[in-house]
Amino acid sequence: MTLNLTTALLTRLTVSNRLDSDDIRAIQGLRIQEKAIGAREIIVADGERTDRCCMISEGFVFRSKTTEEGQRQVLSIHIPGEVPDLQSLHLDVMDHDLITVTPCVLGFLTHADMKDVTRDRPNLAAAFWRETLIDAAIFREWIVNVGRREAIPRMAHLLIELHKRLEAIGHTRKGEFGLPVTQVDLGDCLGLSTVHVNRVLQFLRKEGLIAVRRSEFHILQHQRLEELGQFDPAYLHLGPNA
Amino acid sequence: MTLNLTTALLTRLTVSNRLDSDDIRAIQGLRIQEKAIGAREIIVADGERTDRCCMISEGFVFRSKTTEEGQRQVLSIHIPGEVPDLQSLHLDVMDHDLITVTPCVLGFLTHADMKDVTRDRPNLAAAFWRETLIDAAIFREWIVNVGRREAIPRMAHLLIELHKRLEAIGHTRKGEFGLPVTQVDLGDCLGLSTVHVNRVLQFLRKEGLIAVRRSEFHILQHQRLEELGQFDPAYLHLGPNA
DNA sequence: CGGACTGTTGATTCGAATCAAAACCGGTGG
């Protein structure tokens, strides 16, 4: 069932890139090795070398680092269609962990194949390069989020970002999206303690901005939440290059 | 005097990339428009579109974002030989500011030329791609720094990082390096207030770890400062891909 | 000389971490 894998990848790629029919055919021709994997499993660890990239077909994946004191910081949340370790194509050693948050279906692409297809099709090379640049843009925004925003706006910003990105690949239903993460996870994303995450979420619920039940997040007042989080979507670079 | 410009670029590129003689010739053949510019001047602003990239020949450049409340967060510090807006080649709109910290000599490369050279020489495309990936790796470490480290280790980490990067391009003299930034700047890099930056620097001086006079930083006890900052240089990806 | 940054100091406030304990939940197995 490589079909679903390819579809997820193409859906995500065409959100931010203009691909012609030959590009699409080349993507469809890629060999992708499918693998289902459980929640909380390490895909690639900090310090490892790898000869393949991992595309997410279903589920959520974290990139994270853990400090010597055992404090974890999540660096990015990845959603279906993304290739969270695309950088391994040109950086030989992993400088962080890649770990599933939920049970996932992954598709593995060998570096050899990726190098072939990017050499043969400059437009695809540009598209994949661009994907890594968008990752970097999101990292930049996270630096601002963690460095300069207080807990409540920080959380608001994260939730809006996730909603926007999931919306772009059609994984939302009128403000609702499934995101099976714990409050511990959210704390690790935002550089906050679990206790404080809990209080921030309570505040946002009390204000009627969001509703959460189980792992379903529901954004009730988009406008107000975006203002609260000082959200400007420019950094997501959704939509193809002009 | 395009010679100095090209030298700076090549010095930096060969720190992290293996270039063959044809690659080097191609770089040397690039048209670079030189421009001297004062301190605290905006090179490209958030929201702008640009059709060229900016290479630093001399001086320091910040990438930064400013929140609605006027709080600035510095995203990265760039040193001679780097191309801090290389991402503009594939991201049409700037999502942050690029601003000089000191008087600088810059070299501008048109996107058209960059696209030509990367299309013709896949190895150079990979090298430039890799540069942007190393930028992203540094962003990731900054997320950890700002999100999970307290003020003193955070500062220690930044100083060690800068020393290592400057050392790689031969801009240090036994632990000393010139870095003409104010304490306000350091605060904006680290997500700390100016007052607290001052106290942290005093602590590091009192402990005999660093000495600062004017804009000259001197790292007196490397080992101890690295331990204090929990520094692991892997993320800098110095040295070419294995 | 005067003015504008820059660096320094002390007092106070505040946001978030930490500590500690309870309530809740979903699954497991008897």
Next chain:
DNA sequence: CCACCGGTTTTGATTCGAATCAACAGTCCG
């Protein structure tokens, strides 16, 4: 079916790191 368990969420009390506020000293420069 229910008791039990581990992980998660919630609550309250307390501590702590860093921001803020407010001066003041030092330095550079026109």
